[in-house]
Amino acid sequence: MASTERPRRADARRNRDLLVEVARRHVRRHGITTSLEAVARDAGVGPGTLYRHFPDRESLLAEILRRESDDLAAARERAARTIDVAERLDTWLGEVERHIAAYRGLSGLLVGSLGDTAPTPLGLACQEMIAMTEEFLAAARRAGVARPGVTARDLVGCAAMVAWLGSLGPGGTRQADGARDILRHGYRAAP
Amino acid sequence: MASTERPRRADARRNRDLLVEVARRHVRRHGITTSLEAVARDAGVGPGTLYRHFPDRESLLAEILRRESDDLAAARERAARTIDVAERLDTWLGEVERHIAAYRGLSGLLVGSLGDTAPTPLGLACQEMIAMTEEFLAAARRAGVARPGVTARDLVGCAAMVAWLGSLGPGGTRQADGARDILRHGYRAAP
DNA sequence: CACCGTAGCGGAGGCTCCCTCCGCGTAGGC
DNA sequence: GCCTACGCGGAGGGAGCCTCCGCTACGGTG
Incomplete structure (x- = not known):
C-alpha cells in the first residue's frame, strides 16, 4: 500500500517541500483561495511545477493539513x-x-x-x-x-x-x- | 433625502431593471460569486453598463435583496x-x-x-x-x-x-x- | 417636428489568475 | 563519465474583473 509511491528525485522532493511550506504561509495569511501562481512565484518555481506536484488546490491543502x-x-x-x-x-x-x-x-x-x-x-x-x-x-x-x-x-x-x-x-x-x-x-x- | 436621486433616462431604467432580473436568476443558480460578465452578456449589455449601474457586486446583490x-x-x-x-x-x-x-x-x-x-x-x-x-x-x-x-x-x-x-x-x-x-x-x- | 447637449451605451484593453503542454537541462543509476 | 528519463520552467489560451473613451440616441426646447 505504501509502495505505490516510487522514489523521487532529490530536486523534486526539495521543491515539493518548499512549495508546501510557502503555501502554508500564504494560506495562513490570505485564506484557502490564495493565488497559486503567487505561491509558485514566491517559491521560485514555475506554475507547471506546482501543478505537477499538486494537481488541484485541494490536494495542496490536504498536504498542508497532513503535516499539522x-x-x-x-x-x-x-x-x-x-x-x-x-x-x-x-x-x-x-x-x-x-x-x-x-x-x-x-x-x-x-x-x-x-x-x-x-x-x-x-x-x-x-x-x-x-x-x-x-x-x-x-x-x-x-x-x-x-x-x-x-x-x-x-x-x-x-x-x-x-x-x-x-x-x-x-x-x-x-x-x-x-x-x-x-x-x-x-x-x-x-x- | 429621497431627492438625492435625479430622474434617469428611460433606457437607463430599463437596462437597470433588466440587469437586476437577469442577475437574480444567475445568482440563484450559481451563487453570489457568479460571473458578472456573464450577467451582462446574458442581459445583452456591455460590462461597462453593468458596472456603471452597480459599482460593485455587493450593490447589485443588495438591490436583488431589496426587491425580495x-x-x-x-x-x-x-x-x-x-x-x-x-x-x-x-x-x-x-x-x-x-x-x-x-x-x-x-x-x-x-x-x-x-x-x-x-x-x-x-x-x-x-x-x-x-x-x-x-x-x-x-x-x-x-x-x-x-x-x-x-x-x-x-x-x-x-x-x-x-x-x-x-x-x-x-x-x-x-x-x-x-x-x-x-x-x-x-x-x-x-x- | 427638427435640433442639439449630454446621459448613457458598448466594447476594447490591461490586469490577474487558472491550468496545460512541450522542449530542454540535469540528477543519478550504471 | 555517460546517457536516459525525470522533472523543470515558462509560454500561452481561456476566463473574469474593472476602467476608460468615443459614439449613439434620448428627450428637453424652440
Whole structure:
C-alpha cells in the first residue's frame, strides 16, 4: 500500500517541500483561495511545477493539513488537563474550532468531507477530529452531562460552523460568541 | 433625502431593471460569486453598463435583496400560523434560514452586516430580519420557553450559520440537521 | 417636428489568475 | 563519465474583473 509511491528525485522532493511550506504561509495569511501562481512565484518555481506536484488546490491543502496533525494531538493534551468533564468537552471543541479557523475558508472544505468514508486526504483529517471528539464526548456521556442523541460528527460540524462565523470579520467574532453559548446549552444534558 | 436621486433616462431604467432580473436568476443558480460578465452578456449589455449601474457586486446583490423583502413578509405570515409558541419560533427561524439559503454564499455576506448600525443596503435587510425575529422571540420569552440571555441577533446569526452549513453539498445537509437540533435545545428554556 | 447637449451605451484593453503542454537541462543509476 | 528519463520552467489560451473613451440616441426646447 505504501509502495505505490516510487522514489523521487532529490530536486523534486526539495521543491515539493518548499512549495508546501510557502503555501502554508500564504494560506495562513490570505485564506484557502490564495493565488497559486503567487505561491509558485514566491517559491521560485514555475506554475507547471506546482501543478505537477499538486494537481488541484485541494490536494495542496490536504498536504498542508497532513503535516499539522501533531498540532491536533497537542490540542488534545491541552484539553485533557481540564478537570470538569463538561467543561473539558467545551475546551476540546474550542481547540477544534481554533484548529479549523487557522486557515480562512477551510471550514467549508472540511464540512464537505465530514461524511467521507473513502480515505480521501481531507476525509482522513476529519476522521481524526471526529475520533478524538468521540473520546471527549463519551466521557461526558458517562458522566451524564451530554445530551443523548448528540454525535461526535455533529459536534465537529458545529465547531466548523462557529469557526466559519468567527472568520467573518469583527462582527462575526461577536456572533460566534453568541452561537457558541447557545450550542453549549444545546449539547449539554438538562440537569 | 429621497431627492438625492435625479430622474434617469428611460433606457437607463430599463437596462437597470433588466440587469437586476437577469442577475437574480444567475445568482440563484450559481451563487453570489457568479460571473458578472456573464450577467451582462446574458442581459445583452456591455460590462461597462453593468458596472456603471452597480459599482460593485455587493450593490447589485443588495438591490436583488431589496426587491425580495415581501418574500420575508410572506414567511412571517406563514410562521405566525403555528400555534405552539416554542414551535413557532422554530418555524420562523426555519423560514429565515430558507430565505438566506436561497442564494448560495449570501449567508457570509449577511453575517458581516448583522452588526451594521449605518443604513447600508445589506444592513437594512439584516435589521428587518432581526426585528421580525425579535417579535417571535419576545412571544417565546413571555411564554417562558426561551432561555433568557438569547438575543434575536444571535438567532439570526445561527440561522445564517445553518444555512451556510446546508449549502455545502449533501453532507452539509445532514450536518445542518444535526446542528439545528442542538441549537433548538440551546435556545429553549430548560423545562 | 427638427435640433442639439449630454446621459448613457458598448466594447476594447490591461490586469490577474487558472491550468496545460512541450522542449530542454540535469540528477543519478550504471 | 555517460546517457536516459525525470522533472523543470515558462509560454500561452481561456476566463473574469474593472476602467476608460468615443459614439449613439434620448428627450428637453424652440
